[in-house]
Amino acid sequence: MISTAIGLLIGGLVGAGCWWLTSDAFGVDALARTNYRGAPVVTGVGILIPVTVVLVVAAGRLVIAADDVIVSWDRLAAGTFVAAAGFCLLGLFDDVAGVGQSGGFRGHVASLRHGRVSSGMLKLVGGAAVGILTVSVLQQDNGTVVGLLRDGATVALAANLGNLFDRAPGRATKFTATLFVVLAAVAATSWLFVPAVAVGAGVGLLAPDLREKAMLGDAGSNVMGAMCGIAALVAFPAAPARWIVLAVLVGFNLLSEAVSFSAVIDAVAPLRWFDRLGSQRR
Template sequence: MTVVLAFLVGLLVVLALEAGGREVLARPVLARRNYRDHELATAAGLLLVVAVVLVEGARTVIELLGASDGATAPDRLLVVAVVVAFGTLGLIDDVLGDDAEKGLAGHVRAALHGRITTGAIKLAGGASFALVAAAVLGADRPVQTIVDAALIALAANLANLFDRAPGRTIKVGLLAWAPLAIVAGTSAAGLAVAVVAGGAAGLLRADLAERSMIGDTGANALGAGLGVAAVLVLGPGARAVVAAILLALTLASEVVSFSRVIDRTPPLRAADRLGRRRPEAGG
């Protein structure tokens, strides 16, 4: 399978799930108001998680039938496991969370006052699972394990931080995937993350049109999927650099509004608004 084919498979499976799953997404438990106070179905990113599992399941069946080589399957399975775990944590926040606390500092403050938010559960759970995933790859190298875990967790968190406008997280995710795809090629991790990227692309149109939102479910899954793929295909030095950049952006988000920076930078603003609905007259 080529990278392009894996991307297209992810995209088409998500589109099929979206067409058949509209009634599920329309249930009141998933209804949330977006940045323009329009009520939409959130957690559409659940379709991405399901698509990744379905594609991997189908590929496993093909391998069992002897039609392809499954020797490198563990890397693919790790990508799938991370996407499912982080997507589930995001779904908890989408369904049970509220907007009372924002950002890492807000969740920490709430915890210090004895209140555990769903956002804190998502962050702590994500950090823990990232550590487990990183340990699977290099338990005998504690420093590298911590760096790799940080990369995965920070990638997921940053994807959530960008999810403040229609399509933004998906666009940033696809932009980040492009160089990763070149490095990964047709490796097991490269093909697995291509399915993730394709699935995210399949959600882009509905997200831009404000028919649904990927929610923390989708942002968490996409960011973590890209993060674990980076851990699998990049060298130790490159992973350390990526983790440092992600940490710097995360810390910057506590004092700087990404939305404000984007709106004040014409090229970024144009890219951010590309494909989005125009503001309604008088609104």
């Protein structure tokens, strides 16, 4: 757990530093949005999460002797980057190209009926592939095709769940970071250092998010969710437990088609307080 905390801290510092250095670069029309209050805001800053992962992992590899091959470290770093970069790329495309498109699974299916593939559908299919590749690299699939599909779906659905919380300033970061910490505590292993760096980077971007200057966008919320998926696989290595985790994720994703998570959060006082903590919403 100590290594996870260190990863969160390092990721937070580097992520915040990346925003401080690059914030002006996000002031382009393609990333300009208007938030729920009609205020101008930039989206897609979640791209700084995989950037942070690369910087920290590269620095860490330099610290480790070049001839000292640590298979577990390299595998963890590679798998985490596959998830971070893959889901970020798909999310960023949706941030830029998905403006005005119908949301939710129903909207994506409706687009297919009209002969169009929405950016969300591309993200859905691509996310499944990224999830499978992530699990394959991490070798968290128990060595079976069924395990690979199950665990790949877990990572992909967790990524989508992170996106479902991206409906208010700071919400996706708060809820995914909290879930990650809980899962890391259950896992009680140093194996989550690199995913912790990614989550820490998201937390490092929380300040401009809460100030309504920037949004993680799908580029960031998907990555934050995916890290929770990886943490869940590490926390629950037994096959029966992983099936339960997958069932829970399927349930929440399906529930989002019929229930507004925002309405539920606003209706439950502790959740509402946590959701609005530090934000300009009252």
